[in-house]
Amino acid sequence: MLYYNLKNEKVTAGFTDAVENGISPDMGLFMPERIPQPDSGFFRRLPQMSLPEIAMEIGPLYTGDEIPMSVMRQICEEAFNFPVILRRLDDHRQVLELFHGPTAAFKDFGARFMAGCFRYFSSRDDRRRVVLVATSGDTGGAIASSFLGAEAIDIIILYPSGKVSSLQENQLTTLGGNITAIEVEGTFDNCQAMVKSALAARVAGAKVKLASANSINIARLIPQTFYYYFAIGHAGGGKVISVPSGNFGNITAAAIAWRSGLDISSLVAATNVNRTVPDYLRTGTFRPAPSVATIANAMDVGNPGNFDRLRRVFDNDYSRFSGAVSGYWFDDDTIREHIGEVYGRTGYILDPHGAVASLGLDAFLEHNRGSSGIFVATAHPAKFKGIVEPVIGREVEVPESIRGVLTGRKQSVKMKPSSAELAGYLYERYGRG
Numbered sequence: 001m002l003y004y005n006l007k008n009e010k011v012t013a014g015f016t017d018a019v020e021n022g023i024s025p026d027m028g029l030f031m032p033e034r035i036p037q038p039d040s041g042f043f044r045r046l047p048q049m050s051l052p053e054i055a056m057e058i059g060p061l062y063t064g065d066e067i068p069m070s071v072m073r074q075i076c077e078e079a080f081n082f083p084v085i086l087r088r089l090d091d092h093r094q095v096l097e098l099f100h101g102p103t104a105a106f107k108d109f110g111a112r113f114m115a116g117c118f119r120y121f122s123s124r125d126d127r128r129r130v131v132l133v134a135t136s137g138d139t140g141g142a143i144a145s146s147f148l149g150a151e152a153i154d155i156i157i158l159y160p161s162g163k164v165s166s167l168q169e170n171q172l173t174t175l176g177g178n179i180t181a182i183e184v185e186g187t188f189d190n191c192q193a194m195v196k197s198a199l200a201a202r203v204a205g206a207k208v209k210l211a212s213a214n215s216i217n218i219a220r221l222i223p224q225t226f227y228y229y230f231a232i233g234h235a236g237g238g239k240v241i242s243v244p245s246g247n248f249g250n251i252t253a254a255a256i257a258w259r260s261g262l263d264i265s266s267l268v269a270a271t272n273v274n275r276t277v278p279d280y281l282r283t284g285t286f287r288p289a290p291s292v293a294t295i296a297n298a299m300d301v302g303n304p305g306n307f308d309r310l311r312r313v314f315d316n317d318y319s320r321f322s323g324a325v326s327g328y329w330f331d332d333d334t335i336r337e338h339i340g341e342v343y344g345r346t347g348y349i350l351d352p353h354g355a356v357a358s359l360g361l362d363a364f365l366e367h368n369r370g371s372s373g374i375f376v377a378t379a380h381p382a383k384f385k386g387i388v389e390p391v392i393g394r395e396v397e398v399p400e401s402i403r404g405v406l407t408g409r410k411q412s413v414k415m416k417p418s419s420a421e422l423a424g425y426l427y428e429r430y431g432r433g
């Protein structure tokens with residue numbers, strides 16, 4: 001399988017290069033040259049298949065001969081060693097819970113599969129990989145936990161000081177080992193600029209290979225298709241799927257699974273007040289805007305990075321896109337109210353992101369009577385105790401997986417928001433090689 005660059009389609013790369021390079025500052029995103037079509041036998045067997053089994057059949061369609069089958073098996077078994085739960089709430093609504101991984105958010109799926117790929121690549125040569133990541137919160141934690149203990153791979157995570165939640169900061173700073181957290185006295189944009197310039201300048205010595213693990217890496221997108229096969233396999237076909245969207249990677253994965261032959265009837269792009277895509281669907285004009293802070297903060301994105309990919313899945317055709325995807329957006333008061341209303345009616349506890357997806361599904365079903373659907377819950381409500389508990393009037397139990405990081409000791413390297421300082425740090429640590 002070849003991957004082409006969305007900004008310049010003549011530039012193609014194999015899976016390994018697409019993953020190791022991720023994206024370079026002047027280039028576009030990688031996209032598979034065609035959407036692989038699993039055979040009909042796969043779709044017949046789907047209702048009986050576990051997530052790792054699905055992953056082992058779909059994954060190789062994307063990696064071709066670049067990852068041997070035995071390695072793929074190991075990557076999938078290790079990456080997806082936690083449950084995916086599809087829960088029925090009533091006759092028309094089911095919830096797909098993607099928050100049972102080690103950091104209690106769906107980013108674990110992409111990060112763990114990508115980490116498995118990097119481990120394999122680094123086992124094939126004797127160069128140490130230094131993976132740089134800028135995070136505004138959840139991504140860094142998922143990457144850190146996925147790469148912890150990986151041989152010959154160092155992870156360096158830059159995060160904006162004082163701008164991530166204390167749980168998120170603990171997930172970045174308490175693991176130690178091959179994980180280094182750099183606390184930047186600046187913004188997420190500063191962190192991202194520092195990573196970009198380090199990658200562009202190829203600072204650090206020749207014995208190490210710098211790589212990036214940003215959110216648009218194709219090795220994070222591919223595994224996000226797997227759970228849509230699982231959901232439709234277990235729920236039956238013809239379902240609407242509502243996805244809480246920020247950078248639009250998760251819903252792009254759903255659209256790719258759909259175009260591969262999966263029986264999804266419609267998609268809902270549900271957002272908070274960062275409504276760039278719902279507005280596009282209504283008007284046909286894509287107008288990125290500065291992001292606005294909300295209680296569903298992992299979705300505070302005004303210029304979704306995966307929009308070009310999603311548009312591409314629908315052949316850059318507005319009428320196909322808007323015929324397949326409906327967009328709805330919700331403000332903080334509506335999200336809070338909905339968490340309370342659903343808890344009162346069913347006893348089910350939503351986090352603010354899952355609540356946006358649930359609202360999106362309700363809005364769709366309102367306009368399309370008789371349909372039924374699945375909404376995607378991307379984070380455990382315990383990660384947003386401060387918002388959820390006052391609304392439902394009771395405590396939310398913290399899952400075992402994230403309890404450990406609450407007590408760990410914080411270690412970080414403080415840094416000014418300066419590319420020169422990061423270059424100096426890397427030089428000091430890795431030399432000229």
Ligand SMILES: *Cc1c(COP(=O)(O)O)cnc(C)c1O
Nearest residue numbers: 245246247248249250298378379
């Ligand atoms: C990242 C994230 C989202 C948004 O996913 P995208 O793929 O960026 O659209 C939604 N919910 C949670 C909890 C997240 O961490």
